[in-house]
Amino acid sequence: MRVFSFLGKGTNKLMLYTPYRTFLSKTFPAFRKVRKLSLNGGMTCPNLDGVKGTGGCSYCNNKSFSPVWDKASVSVADQISEFIPLIHKKYPGAGILAYFQPYTNTYAPVERLKEIYEPAFASSEIAGVAIGTRPDCLADDVMELLAEENRRKPVILEIGLQTANDETLKLIGRGHTLAEFKDAVNRAHLAGLLVTTHVILGLPGETAEDFAKTAHIVREMGLSAVKIHPLHIVRGTRLADSFAKKEFELLSFDAYCEAVALFIRIVGMDTAIERFSGESQNNMLIAPEWSGNRNQIGARVEALLGG
Ligand code: SF4
Secondary structure (H helix, E strand, O other): OOOOOEEOOOOOOEEOOEEHHHHHHHHOOOOOOEEEEEEOOOOOOOOOOOOOOOOOOOOOOHHHHOOOOOOOOOOHHHHHHHHHHHHHHHOOOOEEEEEEOOOOOOOOOHHHHHHHHHHHHHOOOOOEEEEEEOHHHOOHHHHHHHHHHOOOOOEEEEEEEEOOOHHHHHHOOOOOOHHHHHHHHHHHHHOOOEEEEEEEEOOOOOOHHHHHHHHHHHHHOOOOEEEEEEOOEEOOOHHHHHHHOOOOOOOOHHHHHHHHHHHHHHHOOOOEEEEOOOOOOOOOEEEOOOOOOHHHHHHHHHHHHOO
16 A cells, blocks of 8 residues: 655645645635635535435435535525625635535536526635535536636536445435446546545445545546545434434544545545544534544544654
């Protein structure tokens, strides 16, 4: 297994992985710092509205992972006007990356998508646009629209994968396959878009072999960045019921950090690591209680990587 490292620019610190800020500064060289601005485009998800399924992914409760989950009835233009001054106040001079976050943000007819995205592409205060979606909601006409918008400002397509194991994808009710993910990523790259993904380490029944397989896919697909999360059990989900019945166990803090270190060693330096922990919002978290301890997770992972 390759171990990747290099000296951080202007420091003697050994870089053990490529941080997301490095990817952002390459993508937006005019800014020293770039902050994400979460936006709600008012869309739902085919895995919730009955087109693919009604129960959603077994771990999903958008209230737990998006600060704007309840802004569906507020126009995108109004969200931008409300939140941009807050970012400027907290991070003066930062570039702003609009982030269509909750649910599936390519799930509408292409003409409607154009209207939803327009305030972000038209705003002189927004440097780029990130769009979170599923692999099965990226038809060719959507890809063409995104390629067109990408000529106005950079588009970062965040395509959720979670795991490269098709059996697990079925078990958690994702409603798509690894092959669909690969096809979507290939077409997005052909359209000239930057592509990132989200993965979960510790899904029911998965082992280090599955984490390694997912990491190899991330690497082989040439993704720009990956968000790594531990499995969160949040209120109001099927997984919460299953967890209460003790049908599976969560990774311990140590086992999760080892899984992240293994994942990063395989992914290497070409894919930036956007995060390797995550907080749940709105008091929705049931377990694991350590998942919000970013600093502790970061320190342990770096120690395991040899930092
Ligand atoms: S694809 Fe996303 S929004 Fe849809 S059910 Fe799954 S996690 Fe929830």
